[in-house]
């Protein structure tokens with residue numbers, strides 16, 4: 001009896017003095033649903049981030065040297081490099097910055113992301129090797145002086161790359177050495193303004209295959225568990241764009257980002273079936289690609305140190 005009374009008396013004191021939990025963290029009903037959606041987006045963004053290589057991005061402030069990046073083209077021709085519409089979305093894992101990228105499906109069907117976040121932009125993807133100004137030493141003692149990346153070129157600059165590929169390099173731009181400098185403006189192109197690198201004899205610089213091998217070949221790269229996360233010499237070749245940028249299903253985008261099924265669409269009919277009583281209809285879902293940790297993982301925790 002004494003024990004029970006004691007417990008009864010002490011309970012209110014404990015609640016007043018030291019809340020057991022912040023009530024805003026314990027969500028129910030609609031709040032819980034919203035929180036679940038946010039968590040699903042966060043997990044999806046982590047998966048996407050693991051799947052996506054780093055992209056070339058040039059800072060827009062500081063001395064010119066800080067606003068300069070050099071890279072080597074890996075694709076043979078700009079004609080090999082895909083163009084498509086893309087969304088840059090707030091990334092819950094990166095303070096809401098627009099670093100979460102999704103393919104826009106508006107060319108083939110109603111795009112839930114256009115509806116929720118506004119229009120997408122037209123982009124062409126290239127594969128490059130960026131030359132780091134300051135080599136990075138990894139935890140296991142390797143020195144990294146370059147990094148294979150995606151180069152996202154938006155519409156106004158695509159003509160420059162096409163001309164460079166077709167005219168300057170006669171359809172084979174692989175190995176071309178590009179220097180890009182960004183203007184001191186947040187609205188300037190995020191990859192800077194590209195120029196061809198010129199040697200002392202006023203000739204454009206293009207690495208030969210031998211020079212590419214000499215500069216950028218590498219053995220299998222293993223993770224801490226000893227699994228190959230990057231096959232030998234994969235830095236020498238362009239990304240597999242079809243693998244990196246599969247066309248998402250509208251239903252998949254709606255599930256992850258929200259949005260309503262457009263009236264009269266086949267998806268609406270399917271949804272009506274799946275909500276009906278028959279219990280037999282199912283919505284076809286594209287299987288999500290398995291998380292692939294092979295790309296750039298070894299640079300992941302070092303990215304803040306990369307000087308651009």
Ligand SMILES: [Zn+2]
Nearest residue numbers: 104111113114
């Ligand atoms: Zn869209």
